Amino acid sequence: MATDAPRFTEDELRVLERVADRVVELRLEVPAVVTLESARPLSLIAGQAMIFFEPMVQALFRIRDYRLFAALIERREALDQLSRLIEQRADAARERRRAARRAGKPPVSPGSRA
Numbered sequence: 774m775a776t777d778a779p780r781f782t783e784d785e786l787r788v789l790e791r792v793a794d795r796v797v798e799l800r801l802e803v804p805a806v807v808t809l810e811s812a813r814p815l816s817l818i819a820g821q822a823m824i825f826f827e828p829m830v831q832a833l834f835r836i837r838d839y840r841l842f843a844a845l846i847e848r849r850e851a852l853d854q855l856s857r858l859i860e861q862r863a864d865a866a867r868e869r870r871r872a873a874r875r876a877g878k879p880p881v882s883p884g885s886r887a
Contacts, residue, residue: 781851781854784841785841785845785851786854788838788841788842788845789845789851789854789855789858790858791838792842792855792858793855793858793859793861793862794862796859796862797859797862797863797866802859802860802862802863805859806856806859806860809852809855809856809859810856812852813849813852816846816847816848816849816852817847819846819847820843820844820845820846820847821847823839823842823843823846824840824843827839827840827843
């Protein structure tokens with residue numbers, strides 16, 4: 774009976790966090806979480822499809838990170854972790870936007886350096 778949280782390497786967590794940050798930055802939290810939840814049974818196929826399409830997306834990702842993400846997508850615990858990260862970052866971004874609105878300031882995106 775495993776009660777410990779799934780273990781991820783520093784590189785794996787870094788990649789998951791970068792993906793979560795980008796999803797929230799683009800305000801695609803809801804579609805991303807719905808996709809992750811609905812695609813869970815197909816995670817192995819999704820990971821293999823990513824490897825197949827690797828040559829076409831090399832311009833968007835560093836190849837090492839892309840391969841690592843493709844391997845992570847095949848792990849259900851990684852999908853859970855990614856969903857949690859997206860939800861946490863979305864909540865924080867929403868709170869920042871609310872605070873900025875109350876203060877009368879323009880909202881700051883998570884990726885910007887203010």
